[in-house]
Amino acid sequence: MGEKAKVKMETKTETIDSKKLNYEDLEKYAVQASQQIQYFQKEFDRLNNANFHQRMAYLFKVVELPTMFSDNFVIKCSEEIEEVLTIPKESDTEPAEIKEEK
Numbered sequence: 001m002g003e004k005a006k007v008k009m010e011t012k013t014e015t016i017d018s019k020k021l022n023y024e025d026l027e028k029y030a031v032q033a034s035q036q037i038q039y040f041q042k043e044f045d046r047l048n049n050a051n052f053h054q055r056m057a058y059l060f061k062v063v064e065l066p067t068m069f070s071d072n073f074v075i076k077c078s079e080e081i082e083e084v085l086t087i088p089k090e091s092d093t094e095p096a097e098i099k100e101e102k
Contacts, residue, residue, distance in 0.1 A: 059078075063077055
């Protein structure tokens with residue numbers, strides 16, 4: 001966070017602390033916090049997805065150019081690709097509660 005944002009947040013905190021908050025104010029801050037959480041969750045998911053795609057691209061590049069890497073590393077990369085691309089069987093994806101009932 002930049003210096004400007006820190007100062008702004010400190011000022012907000014001081015303003016909030018200097019007066020007693022009523023229920024409506026608390027509700028407003030709770031809604032704002034909830035919206036920020038949703039925004040950051042979406043941003044996290046987006047970045048996580050981008051990271052996954054970049055990692056897969058590098059794994060495929062290692063498999064495409066096996067002479068530039070050790071045999072063990074190439075094998076590990078190809079195993080990770082297989083693991084990601086393998087569709088789990090239905091019995092593996094059932095929740096534990098359903099398995100226990102059977």
